[in-house]
Structure formats: C-alpha cells, structure tokens
Amino acid sequence: MLGCKLIGFAILSLVLTQLEFAQGHDSGCTNKFSKVGDKCLYLISYINTNWHNADRHCHSLGAGLLSFQNQRQLKQIEDWLDQNDTWSNEFWTSGNSFGHKGVYYWQSTGEKASYLPWSLGQPRPNQGDCLVLNSKPSSTTSHPYETTVAVPAANSGLYVENCSAVRSYICEQIKN
Template identity: 45%
Template sequence: MLSSKLVCFALVSLAFGQLYLVASEDTIAVCPTNFTQVADRCLLVDRSWKNFYESDRHCRSLNAGLLSISNPTEFNDINKWLPIIAPYQPEFWTSGNKLGGTADYYWQSTGDKALYLPWSAGQPNATTGDCLTLLANVTMTPEEAILSAHRLTVKPCTQWAPHICQAPLQIFKTQLCLNTTAFFEAKIPA
C-alpha cells in the first residue's frame, strides 16, 4: 500500500515539475561565431578576393551560403549594416546567378527564383556575365570616397570580389527550473 502511494506521489511530483519547466521555457536566437545578426539572418563579410565559385565554397565550409535577398526590408537592413562593417568596400558576391542556361536569376544558397532584384542603373546587362554582386557607386571628393547604397549588378563568375556569407539564426529553447530541489524535498513517512 505504501509503495503504491509512493509511486503515485512520485508521478504527481514529476507532473508538477514538468509544469514548472513549461512555465519557464524561453526561446533565444543566436548567430554562429563571427556572424552578425542582420534582420532575421546571420551575415559575415569576407574581405578576401575570390571568384564566385570559391566564394560559394568558402561559405559552405562555414555551414552557410552566399547572400540572397528576398525583400526590400531585408535589403535596406543590409545596406545600413554594410557601411558599418565594411565602410570602404564597394562590391560583394551574392548567391544570385543564372547558371545552367536559364533566363531567370536564382539564389544559389536557397534554390529560390530571385523575385526581388534591386538593380544598379543600366542593369541587368546579360552580356557582362552570369553572376550577381552587390555594387556601390563610388564618388570621390578631395576629402574622402563616398559609397552609395549597394545595388545588384551582373559580373562574370570568374572575376574576383569579396563576398557575404549568410547563415540562419540558431534557435535554442531554454528551460529554467525555478525550484531545483522541489522533487528532492518530498518527505516520505516511514
């Protein structure tokens, strides 16, 4: 009889303990090491000059992909972030390309058709290549070089440029037990 009460008490205590955990559950989102959160993704600028294929391989070695752009809000956030992280860098590879003989551009990192394409003036110029970079116009003054907002431009995939890698936010669920000794405080009558 005592053992059935003990089992019942243990099950009820375990159930209440789980309620404690559920009541104090929290979700946090963080970026991988060396990546910065920009909008709802993690970005990393690599200033080393590589062609499109080498840049793609480098990002993949970091469990990431080259940058893709899906909407104007995301694009504006990227353009606000770039002058802070790389103030004098006018060009970066993205994952955009029309490799494989298609007429449309695709984001290689996601496999999605590129529907939002904020082009630079005079672009796209298909005769200049198959891959997309973010390019800022540079205005020289006697005091400094001023970069405009980055826009997409077409470039041969074998030319060199720095690149931007993107990775998804890493989502973690944390559970905090507010009374860690609750299960062990139960006293059983002898």
C-alpha cells in the same frame, strides 16, 4: 583570504562565460556570424576571390552566399555594411543565371529571385552569370583644392559580373 578570492574569481569567470554564451546563443547565429534582421551574416571584405571559391568557402562554414528577398532585408544589410569597416563595396551574392541566361536564382535557397534591385544600366546578361551587390557606390570628382573626393551615388543595387572576376563576399548562415 586568498582562497576566497580565487573562488570568487572562478565564480565570476563562470558567470561571465555563461552570459557570453547565452547572448551568442540567443541570436541564433554561430561563431563569427552577426544577426542582421532575420539573417545571420559573416562579412569577408578582406579577401577577394571568384564566385565559385566564395561559394565553396561559405559552404565550408555551414553557410551559403548572401541572398535577399525584399527591400527591407536589403536595407538591413546595407545598414549593417555601413556600420562595418569594409575593404570593399562590392560583394558576391548567391544570385546567378547558370543554365538560363538572364533568369536569376538564389544558389543558397534554390529559389527564383523575384526581388532584383538592379544598378543603373543593369541587367546586362552578356557580362556574366553571377550577381554582385554594389552596396556603397561612389563616383570620383575633382575639386579645385583637392585632388579627388568620393561622392556617394544613388546607384546601389545588383549588377551582372563574370563569375571568374574577384570580389569580396558575404556568407549567410543556412537555417535548419
């Protein structure tokens, strides 16, 4: 009787392992990466580092820093970020203007960035060469009965930052 239970348990474990593998494999994403639209993304919101270290870490995972080509992709990314408990609202992207001040390229793809949804008052090329996604900006306001309250602002988008500043980041799995 005990032998039958052990065999049943072993078969059930094998089936569940195969099911988990198949579900992860079907997404096309590896390891810690999540399927977000047509991208596989990995959120690193608990570490703040400069752009170069963030890019290097993503490459060590077989990925690059985040890029997006249109409003649909950006919306999917922002919705995904809303569903995650993030420590930050500001994330390095692969966007930069190395070599051509004010002309931006996606480091992860090598393509010139044609869709650049700038935050209010941006771009300011004199502030740096790297692009940060401000996904959930907020302003602070005082109320008579509360000290401060975060009020969402309609100013999400990209802004230019010095690459040596520290931010959280999102890695994007490189497609083969």
